[in-house]
Amino acid sequence: MFINKLNQLKMGQTLFDKVWDAHVVDTIKNGPQILYIDKHLIHEVTSPQAFNELENRNIPVFRPQQIVATADHNTPTQNQHLPVKDELSRKQLKQLSENCKKNNITLYELGHKYNGIVHVMAPELGITQPGMTIVCGDSHTSTHGAFGSIAFGIGTSQVAQVFASQCLLLTKPKSLRVTVNGTLKKGVLPKDVILYIISKLGTNAGTGYFCEYAGDVFENMSMEGRMTVCNMSIEMGARGGMIAPDQTTFDYVKGKKFAPKGEAFEKKVKYWKTLPTEANATFDKEYTFEASDIEPMVTYGTNPGMGIKVTENIPTLKDASFEKSLKYMNFKQGESLINKPINFVFIGSCTNSRIEDFRVAASFIKGKKKANNVTAWLVPGSKQVETQIIEEGLKTIFDDAGFELRQPGCSACLAMNDDKIPQGEYCVSTSNRNFEGRQGQGSRTILASPLVAAATAVEGKIVDVTKQLN
Amino acid sequence: MEKFKTLQSTAIPLAIENIDTDQIIPARFLKATDRKGFGDNVFRDWRFNKDETTNSSFVLNNPKYNGQILVAGDNFGCGSSREHAAWALSDYGLKVIVSSFFADIFKGNALNNGLLPVQVSKDFLKVLLDIVTKNPKTQLTVDLEKQSISVKGTSFKESFEIDTYKKTCLINGYDDIDYLLSKKETIKAFEAKKTY
């Protein structure tokens, strides 16, 4: 008994514990805790009802300076300088502008040089920093955990709660750690790592948990890669994912527009260095994988857990949900996806629309042409990424290859705007969800890395891209 | 928020697993700026065929089944955080969703809208789906105070878990905003002495 107690006292804290505990305002007996929120990101789709709620109840926005807004979900990716054609979308965007203006909230609206998908623009501007609590009415808020912050998606009622109090009532989730050690093979990207993990663990292994990613693979990953990984934490059910902040993180944040400067920055770094999980900390659940087992991945079904190595065959399983899913995709049990003709390729979304993703795609595409049957859309995650693509000369490579570079936004990731994949068509997509109809009614999504997507566009079919790398 | 104590109703069986919020309410219906009216489009792409005709094989279109309780397969509400999913189900007239597993965000959203997620064991769910499917007139009783779900006229019953705080909120019809606003001074004091 005594020894147990002693052990507990000595038990180290996790990265998650440290950040969480620092933000607890109060604890309700037998109930949730009040968690303080540092940054609240909002967009046009999940905020209007929250603003209405506050207005109806006559409650002011408590801390408008801690809120940043962008328009992304519902925006066109062509002719952004013109008025938005779709009436409902236009109305939603207009309402966001009005709400922000009324409540003194900074908005990077369509066309602004900082506009972009919320999970791409905030890190890029240094709004996202280690040790913070960050929320947004969007499940892929988990992306920001790449910086060692606690970041998670919330519903609109919670958006209203944060507007009203800069806090949320929450029960502390359990902790989960996924460790991947070793060196990744050539052609294996962060997207493959996370698709592999989800294919092994399933879509609800993480429910009720916050996940920390640890091990060589994540330590050696760029910030862009870490964001890709944390982004998809929600696809295994976890509320969020985190990676310990390190020199890679500090170097990325340094000099960004809203990052602390000079001495203030050094002071922060000193604090950030105290955040990583202690060696003797324990997790409620742990999984370990080997980097060398991972290969380029593709999904074959209608949830992100239904993934295989591109060289593998679709499993055979007697299960109603599984069969329903394959029927929707028009795939057969046991078949290989290699050489499946594909007419649509989408490189974009908050998972893979950062500059690094386009560099990878461009380096493969350079000097090649897309196949005639393919429509290939490249949608940068933000205005800044778009500018970088042009400045680095990647646009020329894409233009020459027949790819279509569009303007930033969520685009075909959820197909709320005009960027829809037609009925029955397959799309190899770098986004994060392959649900039925996600990319347009009746569309069929195959999730993959930007490299696999680029190779698919060039070949007009699914191929084992590793065979083409030297 | 409406108060919730007990509910007796027939139920609609929807024996599909991993129902994600994109199925509950597809993204193209998210352009509205208020909370009402989403019920018309709940499960839109399952209720209607591609040519906009009614899909008569879908359970919501089967006149035999109705009620304020939806009994769904495992892992309900995964995917997008859109609260529109909870609004759509409520707006359609549902008060309780039964499943053997709920995705985190959906669960929170449902509770914030007076829609009660009742999580039961896989075995219980299997039998329940079977009973409800075979006899659409079956009455279920969901008692929030006692935290139990039962089939009327039988001893078939299971208890379910719910956070004590959330339970109090539902029973009294309070929401989190009321509570947080009452804590404003504590929050301000926290801001003043933040250590990070």
Ligand code: SF4
């Ligand atoms: S890109 Fe897709 S997943 Fe990401 S925020 Fe936009 S809609 Fe959501």
